[in-house]
Amino acid sequence: MSAKSMHVQENHFRMLELRLWLLLAVAALAVAGGLALGLALARTPGIQDVLPSGPAFFHKALVTHVVFSFQVWLLTMLAALAATGAAHPGSGLLGLGLAAIGVALMLAVTLAGWGEASLNNYVPVLDHPLYFVGLGLVGAGVAAALWRPGTGLAAVGWCYGVALACFAVAVWRLPAELDPAFRLERLFWGGGHVLQFVNTGLVMAAWQILAGHRPTLLSRLAFGLLALGASAALVVEIRFDPQGLAWRQAYTDLLWYMLPLPPVLLAVDVLAGAWRRLDWHSLAGWALLASWLVFALGGGAGFALGAGDTRTPSHYHAMIGGVNVALMGMVLCVLLPRLQRPVAASRLPRWQIGLYGGGQLLHALGFYLAGMAGVARKTAGAEQGLDSAFKLVSMGVVGLGAAVAVLGGILFVGQVLARLVRHD
Amino acid sequence: MAGLAFLALAAWWPGWRGGEQPLGQAVDPAAFVAETEAFATRHQAGQTVRPPPGAVPLLARRFEFWPPLALDPGESYRLRLMAQDSVHSVAVNGREMLLVPGHVQDIDVAPGDQLELRCNEYCGLGHNRMRLKLY
Ligand SMILES: [Cu+2]
Numbered sequence: 352m353s354a355k356s357m358h359v360q361e362n363h364f365r366m367l368e369l370r371l372w373l374l375l376a377v378a379a380l381a382v383a384g385g386l387a388l389g390l391a392l393a394r395t396p397g398i399q400d401v402l403p404s405g406p407a408f409f410h411k412a413l414v415t416h417v418v419f420s421f422q423v424w425l426l427t428m429l430a431a432l433a434a435t436g437a438a439h440p441g442s443g444l445l446g447l448g449l450a451a452i453g454v455a456l457m458l459a460v461t462l463a464g465w466g467e468a469s470l471n472n473y474v475p476v477l478d479h480p481l482y483f484v485g486l487g488l489v490g491a492g493v494a495a496a497l498w499r500p501g502t503g504l505a506a507v508g509w510c511y512g513v514a515l516a517c518f519a520v521a522v523w524r525l526p527a528e529l530d531p532a533f534r535l536e537r538l539f540w541g542g543g544h545v546l547q548f549v550n551t552g553l554v555m556a557a558w559q560i561l562a563g564h565r566p567t568l569l570s571r572l573a574f575g576l577l578a579l580g581a582s583a584a585l586v587v588e589i590r591f592d593p594q595g596l597a598w599r600q601a602y603t604d605l606l607w608y609m610l611p612l613p614p615v616l617l618a619v620d621v622l623a624g625a626w627r628r629l630d631w632h633s634l635a636g637w638a639l640l641a642s643w644l645v646f647a648l649g650g651g652a653g654f655a656l657g658a659g660d661t662r663t664p665s666h667y668h669a670m671i672g673g674v675n676v677a678l679m680g681m682v683l684c685v686l687l688p689r690l691q692r693p694v695a696a697s698r699l700p701r702w703q704i705g706l707y708g709g710g711q712l713l714h715a716l717g718f719y720l721a722g723m724a725g726v727a728r729k730t731a732g733a734e735q736g737l738d739s740a741f742k743l744v745s746m747g748v749v750g751l752g753a754a755v756a757v758l759g760g761i762l763f764v765g766q767v768l769a770r771l772v773r774h775d
Numbered sequence: 776m777a778g779l780a781f782l783a784l785a786a787w788w789p790g791w792r793g794g795e796q797p798l799g800q801a802v803d804p805a806a807f808v809a810e811t812e813a814f815a816t817r818h819q820a821g822q823t824v825r826p827p828p829g830a831v832p833l834l835a836r837r838f839e840f841w842p843p844l845a846l847d848p849g850e851s852y853r854l855r856l857m858a859q860d861s862v863h864s865v866a867v868n869g870r871e872m873l874l875v876p877g878h879v880q881d882i883d884v885a886p887g888d889q890l891e892l893r894c895n896e897y898c899g900l901g902h903n904r905m906r907l908k909l910y
Pocket of ligand 1: 836837838862863864894895896897898902905
């Protein structure tokens with residue numbers, strides 16, 4: 352075979368890999384959306400008895416909804432990004448197969464109603480061996496895609512390795528006879544924190560791609576600091592007992608001190624580089640601005656963390672929203688065109704990103720205002736004490752924002768699935 | 776490069792093992808549970824317990840702090856908390872203590888405090904409900 356035809360063939364497999372990772376990522380979102388519908392139904396008397404595993408279905412569906420729309424979506428998008436430039440599409444396709452089997456296993460366990468639901472932080476799980484096998488397969492599959500030359504994501508790959516190491520060390524150090532809720536919480540606490548470095552690295556890379564930004568000294572420094580921050584987790588593991596309070600708080604401190612600076616540095620660098628060059632009216636410019644706006648609000652709300660009111664969910668929702676807007680923009684503006692499957696209508700993607708970003712912005716803003724007025728987090732109904740018009744209006748904005756964001760999310764999944772599946 | 780970064784971090788944070796917060800006074804768990812139950816019966820007042828100023832034994836368990844209390848805002852108390860079933864925690868005034876079966880942690884309540892006990896260690900599906908207003 353000539354060098355040229357080998358190159359063509361490798362490129363063919365690379366495009367196939369990218370398309371399949373995207374398909375898995377968007378399919379995970381679609382399933383998460385379907386489960387969210389099930390969540391609503393599970394609260395409806397009469398219907399709940401027909402659902403798999405009856406009324407207990409609510410918590411089980413909630414677990415898999417979170418895992419698919421958060422961990423699986425973000426990690427498979429990371430793998431898709433890695434696939435765009437990496438060598439060895441073979442190992443990427445192998446990883447993709449593993450991840451797909453893992454996703455299918457977790458969905459099967461959910462629908463069969465196996466295992467107890469545990470809503471521990473970061474990675475909630477169904478406490479069933481097959482669910483853990485599914486998680487492990489997704490983790491290994493993403494590693495296979497990420498840990499190869501040419502991805503341009505070395506720092507993120509390092510953070511991901513540290514996260515997996517933290518999970519492994521936790522499995523080894525936490526005795527099996529601990530109370531299951533406590534054990535699962537501690538099992539996913541350390542690595543779950545480090546995964547936030549991975550997610551931050553992912554959004555940083557997405558910003559660069561949206562802006563057509565080339566690496567500079569400052570951007571390298573930003574990714575270096577990110578990798579350094581994640582590495583500090585290894586020190587926490589050496590110094591503290593994973594059953595203690597100091598260990599748990601050390602991870603909170605780790606995010607507080609080490610996570611904010613890298614994305615800010617990178618955003619400054621991207622902005623400085625793209626200021627004149629980038630067409631801010633283009634879809635990519637629009638997605639970049641929307642992502643930064645939502646992200647900035649989330650960062651601001653981050654200063655109120657620990658107050659125990661709804662400014663905490665405001666922070667989380669805005670952060671995830673800001674990441675997702677950038678990823679959606681990257682799929683629509685960069686990845687689909689690269690697959691020669693661009694979205695034809697130019698209006699729809701703009702609306703889609705506007706609805707999703709605007710909805711997330713309203714959602715987070717409502718939570719923020721409600722929190723300032725003193726609404727406690729993770730409460731519902733009469734417990735919330737919505738005793739003033741201001742609190743009522745702000746919680747109304749939360750609901751409205753969620754509805755608008757969900758509409759934007761459905762539009763995204765529909766558009767992208769249609770482009771990925773259609774044969775042309 | 777990564778190895779160097781790791782070494783730098785280990786050196787920057789002096790000391791090999793980190794300090795752990797104390798778990799509190801060691802007690803016989805069964806005796807403490809019996810003591811709390813007797814105390815609650817003695818000071819029962821309707822739906823809640825109205826203890827006299829001073830030491831008040833309390834249990835943290837899925838998914839409540841027990842017994843429910845109605846303290847006098849003008850008095851001083853020493854809440855003595857032990858976890859009954861598995862690990863919980865309690866956060867008061869920005870300070871958090873881990874609650875472990877067999878160990879008792881003290882919280883001093885001064886006149887004028889407006890405290891609410893809240894579990895801060897995930898302990899199961901009812902974890903978010905695990906709160907107690909003291910007044
Ligand atoms: Cu608890």
